[in-house]
Amino acid sequence: MIITRGVEVASAEGLAGLTIGRLAADLGISKSGLLGHFGSKEVLQIAVIDAAAQIFASEVADRAVDTAYGVPQLPALCEAWISYHERNVFPGGCFFAAAATEFDGRVGPVRDALVGLLTLWRNDLRRQIHAAVVAAELPMHTDPDQVVFELIGIMLALNHALQVYGDSNAPDRARQAVNRLLSMGLCKGIA
Amino acid sequence: MIITRGVEVASAEGLAGLTIGRLAADLGISKSGLLGHFGSKEVLQIAVIDAAAQIFASEVADRAVDTAYGVPQLPALCEAWISYHERNVFPGGCFFAAAATEFDGRVGPVRDALVGLLTLWRNDLRRQIHAAVVAAELPMHTDPDQVVFELIGIMLALNHALQVYGDSNAPDRARQAVNRLLSMGLCKGIA
């Protein structure tokens, strides 16, 4: 319950805005009682990050593996990813986009945990892209890392447009960008 | 001098990490003496944001207007924008990428100032893209807002890759993505 509320607060106000006192007041318990479960704020932050990762996995990755066997997963994965933003799974926008920006200039276990999870997701993506290349759904000699780079950019742009401008057209713009990225078979390959 | 140092600190540790005491200690002056110039932290934050905007303008926009007359500015603008990330103009990565993420969930004059500046830049971009369409350097019926969306995504991805992973290949990945985005004349248009 503490972690659930922590994920909400952290996604809306940042992992730094997740203060012990604020969280305890929200839940109607004492600061010391809350901290007793974790020992330090850092441990709490990491627990919140791990919980957010589970939510992300169930709301994005798990949605794409439901596709029928043999159907390419990459488009489904992208659509799930876009839909994850559209559905406002986290009240303050993508938890990891915000957390990565907040902690990219720091050092310590919190940043390490964050980077570790981001790397896992990156690897998932690259694997999917590689599989798409093998299945000839993407041009041969496609550089998976380049596609990963551009996909992340599309999703960051989507999150940015939604959170800063409240642009309800942004999801469709993201779909269009993904379409263009994934259906380049008719154009030249992307090195 | 206060603002100069403030921009550095804010870009490295966020606009919230820009505390009066910290800034005063860095400069060897007193908190009250520092605050006397602004009146409140909010005013200081906005002053810092405006200063960052000036730096951004001189390091990105002004670099592209130097191109000879008649030469399309859009590619030069994109290259200047990528180079701005590559040169680490701000010690903590793109000031506005960080600030926008930090303040997108809040309300008040600081967020308003930020959104205002971002909108100015967006409009600049859209105007350049529109000009490129008129000059037939982009396919007719190109939607400028779609190109703006994707360009912002590329730059956010670049910033992300540099700050989170220290990926020195990221600038070239961004160049590749921009190339693909701006040289779609041979493929189908982008709606």
Add this chain to the structure above:
DNA sequence: ATAAAGAACGAACGATCGTTCGTTATGGAA
């Protein structure tokens, strides 16, 4: 030279931060 104006200062304010301590209540195992 003198008066007015503004900058910088030290000190203190209440608030909140993360954390520690000792105590009280609770609930399952013996």
Add this chain to the structure above:
DNA sequence: TTCCATAACGAACGATCGTTCGTTCTTTAT
């Protein structure tokens, strides 16, 4: 029922936050 680990608590800690106040010092103008 007794015992013990654990959960929750209130209180307090030192630190730092943004801000205010009154005083000193350095200008600038008269």
